[in-house]
Amino acid sequence: MTLEEVVGCNITDKRMETVGQALEELLVAAQRQDCLTVGVYESAKLMNVDPDSVVLCILATDEEDEDDIALQIHFTLIQAFCCDNDINILRVSGMRRLAQVLGEPSTADSNANEPKDLHCILVTNPHVDSLKCQALKEVGNYCEESRCKNQWVPYLALQER
Numbered sequence: 001m002t003l004e005e006v007v008g009c010n011i012t013d014k015r016m017e018t019v020g021q022a023l024e025e026l027l028v029a030a031q032r033q034d035c036l037t038v039g040v041y042e043s044a045k046l047m048n049v050d051p052d053s054v055v056l057c058i059l060a061t062d063e064e065d066e067d068d069i070a071l072q073i074h075f076t077l078i079q080a081f082c083c084d085n086d087i088n089i090l091r092v093s094g095m096r097r098l099a100q101v102l103g104e105p106s107t108a109d110s111n112a113n114e115p116k117d118l119h120c121i122l123v124t125n126p127h128v129d130s131l132k133c134q135a136l137k138e139v140g141n142y143c144e145e146s147r148c149k150n151q152w153v154p155y156l157a158l159q160e161r
Contacts, residue, residue, distance in 0.1 A: 015142075020158055022138035023090070024101045026056070029133060030123045031102060037122040038102075040074050046122060047078075051085045056123040056139060059153075060092045071119060078120060079153055088143040094158030101158075 030036045037046045047054060059075050066072075082089045092098065098118050099105065105115050123136075146154035 016156060017159070019138060019142045020156055022135040022142075023058075023092070023156065024158070026123065026133070026135040026139055027058075027098075027101050027121070029135065035124045036102075037124065038120075039117040040071070040078075040120040041117075043120040043122045044074075044078065046124070047081055047085070047087075051081070051087065053124045054082075054085075054087050054122050055125055055136065056143075057082045057087050057089045058092055058121040058123070059089065060095055060098050060119055060121065062093055062095045065095075065119070074120070083152065088140055089153050090139065090143060091153050091155045092158055093155075094160070097158040097160055 027036070037043050043057070057078060059078065061071070061075075079089055081087075095118060098121075099115065102116075102118070104118065142156075143154055146152070
């Protein structure tokens with residue numbers, strides 16, 4: 001590896017870590033303000049009714065989901081809709097970490113309650129400006145930078161803690 005490659009990797013790793021932390025902060029803040037829509041079908045319904053209210057679409061998978069053809073078709077349609085409506089999109093891995101951040105069980109609990117479908121999460125415009133915080137700007141900037149590099153759907157791996 002050259003020095004440029006090593007330095008570039010370190011900068012990229014730090015940037016991904018910063019964006020990952022910003023995304024987690026954004027999700028917690030949005031959840032507190034009831035500005036999250038969770039689930040593929042719920043998200044599709046909201047985008048059909050009020051696409052202008054959506055500021056970020058998060059599509060989450062892990063390796064075991066890669067072979068789920070139905071989920072991949074949903075993702076393709078959601079991505080196309082988001083691109084047509086200028087909605088920032090972010091693909092993430094780390095479903096277990098995502099469940100931790102949102103305070104959701106990652107498996108069925110003792111009452112046989114199924115965990116929520118965290119494969120698609122929408123962050124909507126808040127009614128107050130407190131959500132328009134640095135975290136939303138950080139994630140939005142990352143999405144914009146990725147588009148400038150012709151990576152239309154940026155990827156982020158959430159790290160276990």
